Amino acid sequence: MRYRTLGGGTGPTISTLCLGTLPFGTTVDEPTAFAVLDRFAEAGGTFLDTADNYACWVPGATGDESELLLGRWLRSRGARDRTVLATKAGARPDPSRGPEWPANLEGLGEKAVRKAVDGSLRRLGTDRVDLYYAHVEDRTVPLEETVGALAGLVRDGIVGVLGASNHATWRLAEARHIAGARNLPGFRAVQQRHTYLRPRYDAESGLQRETDEELLDYAAAHDDLTLLGYSTLMHGGYARPEQPLPERYDHPGSVARLRVAQEVAAEAGATVNQVVLAWLTGGRVPVVPVLGVSSVTQLDECLAALDLRLDAAQRARLDTA
Known part of the structure; x- marks a missing residue:
């Protein structure tokens, strides 16, 4: 395993790969989830990611499942002190707002954040979360309120570092500006959808946000901001070339890009997933x-x-395909 610092020079040390636990306790059963968590820890992985709504869209689920399972694993393995733990607020179903998700998101108001x-x-x-995300934008609440509510969690010692997920770059920048002007802790991490193939320009994003050139430029200019990517392997899309690409990536531009990834994988004796x-981990914005x-x-x-090193020529081919 390799390691880096989260959120610039003052954040916690994290493994360069983060294990997402979204399906654990719903579509991935507990014995399998525990086996995956054990293997990740055995390999030196220290960084785990969940949310307070995972996976509420699965029939019969409530959104409690991933956090509850992760809590059981942390206790049974005595692993809390050696784990950097991330969770999120803002996208959990709130029955008082109606019966349908995602129309009834809990949101990012001060009371909702405290409850979450x-x-x-x-x-x-646990009594502390190492990284706490504002999960999705909530434009019904002033940014000042959300920034202040999240900063209060840091002040109270129950959150270490703050992050944003599924936010437009300008909203991320504005929130960081508000926090800086008030001398409050601001967002030091951002987690967006990110993979090698690029989405269609007209792809429907729903609650999710894609990493784009604007965000990459912003992250490159601010070394106190760590960029994380989810859905990096397209839910197995790279591993099943016989199946159609996910709709958002199914366009002519993906053909050349995928061909180059396959060529580099063959040269390196690796899989396309590994490429x-x-x-991702070795780009201009790691x-x-x-x-x-x-x-x-x-x-x-x-x-x-982690053992694969792309040379400059391979990376240039991948970047320009």
Whole structure:
């Protein structure tokens, strides 16, 4: 495993791969999830990611499942002190706002943020979260209110570093400006959808935001901001070339880009998944991939990407395809 510092020079040390736990407790059962978590820890992985709404869209689920399972694993392994733990607020179903998700998101008002963090701490069985994200934008609440509410969690010692996920770059920048002007802790991490293939310009994003050139430029100019990427492996899309690409990436521009990734993989004796992960972690803005895996075998493939070094020519071919 390799390591880096989260959020510039003052954040915690994290593994360069983060294990996402979105399906754990719903579509991935507890024995399998524990096996994946054990293998990640054995390999030196220290950075785990969850949210207070994972995976509420699965029939019969409430959004408690991932945090509860992760809390059980942390306790059973005595692993809390050696784990950098990230969770999120803002996208949990709130029945008082109606019966349908995502129309009934809890949002990022001050009361909602306080309620959300209390619930996450209880489910995770901890008194502190190392990285706490504003999960999705909430434009019904003034940014000043959200920034102040999140800063209060840091002040109270129950949150270490703050992050934003699924935010437009200008909203991220504005929130950081507000925090800086008030001498408050601001966002030091941003997590967006990010993979090697680029989406169609007209792709429907819903609650999710894609990493674009504007965000990459902003992150490159601010070394106190760590960029994380989710859905990096397109839910297995690179591993199943016989199947159509996900709709958002199914366009003519993907053909050449995918062909180059396959060529580089063949040259390196690697898989396309491993090339994508190496491309992400070694770019001009090094990205922390949030791995979405459902088996130890899939995790081991991802871990092996840490041994892959793309040379300058390979990276240039990938970048310009």
